[in-house]
Amino acid sequence: MHSLPVFLRLEGRAVILTGEGEAADAKRRLLERAGARIVGADDPEARVAIVSDGDEEMARLLRARGILVNATDNLALCDFTLPAIVERDPVLIAIGTGGASAGLAKALRQRLERWLPARLGALAEALAGAREAIRARWPDAAERRRAIDAGLAEGGMIDPLKEEAGEAVAGWLAAGADVRGAGLVPVRLLSADPDDLTLRAARLLGEADRVYHAPDVPPVILDRARADAVRIVMVQPPADPGEGLSLWLSLV
Template identity: 70%
Template sequence: MQSLPVFLVLKGRAVILTGKGEAAEAKRRLLERVGAHIVGEDADAGIAIVADGDDATVARLKARGVLVNATDRPELCDFTLPAIIDREPVLIAIGTSGASAGLAKALRQRIEALLPQRLGTLAAALYDARAAIRARWPDASARRRAIDAGLSAGGLIDPLREDAADAVPRWLAEQGEAEPSRLVALRLLSGDPDELTLRAARLLGEADRIYHESRVPPAILDRARADAVRIPADAPPEAPGEGLSLWLEMPR
């Protein structure tokens, strides 16, 4: 991973925009959409978009410590602008580190077609229900597992269901206890993450901790949640801990 995706709150903040033409106007519309205060090159700002990719402008701004996006010049960019799927407050950003804006756009169009328009309403409903969710599951691990179960495919609040937001009160009332702690053993097909089964990929995304043989490559471990604990081991643990634990082993 060459870049760390972040979401910047730019409302009311100064952003330098230079250049003219269609590219500059597209960036202006985007900045106006998020409420940024658009300023010129000489203004005081922490980030800048150089819409004409001018080398000299980029050099001057970088010399001042400004983070720069240079349109169509990925080698000059400190950050890139992704293709965006907007289901406010849910935002999905798709980037290629500047390799191909066309590819990012194509992926956005494919993914956007899968996501209900009311996805943002579900996010808002879950936000409003935070106090009730904490009261229902006081333990943080149990709470996370219960939320995972509700949001899973076919769950009452499955994000791909149009009526998921309306189902939040019923989910709170009907959802049973969080799934008990367990250890799941997975024998990988190979060290290639593209050969992960759907089940293995799903479990990696849900697991609290990953016990694994030393031969399991980083490319596989990177498919797990970023906050999941990675624990090299010679054999499956006898006491894996609370929540979902995985034991990964390579093919013999």
């Protein structure tokens, strides 16, 4: 990864915005939506700044003060970039290209806007409201994660691409949704290129608790697994993979 994606909570916090014109106006609207308090370059409380006209001298002065800077159209002076955003409050999806192409990020945002239901945020709120009930239903953290994964999977009771998924949360809990995906699943990789992953392999990598893999499986494949999944190098599949869903990855 060229950058670590993060979501900054800016409500009520000072953010420097410099420059004038359409670019500055667009950044101002974005900061106002996030609840930021927009201030000038001399404000001592600010820790984040957007230099909307790409002024190199201003960007360098602010960075010298330890302020994180976004300098429009000047990637070399950017500590962070601003992504294209899909908003289904409280769900936010950020699309970044590391400054390579704002047009590409915009095109992807427009596609996602069409695909994602308008009521996706209602599902997030329903799951938040049911948090204690979900914990009570599945006290074990790993089992709870697998149950949620099963419910949210394509075709599941609370599939996020279903328009009324938020209204289905109570029924999903009442039904005592199956916790699927336990055991060891062998996955034969077509190549060392992550672009050759099948949809099934990509889905399993996103769900597995452990990833057992042959020594020649490259890191770019393992990076597609959940960040908290355990990676274990082995020359053959394990006899006892442990609880939950485990994968055995090997190259064809």
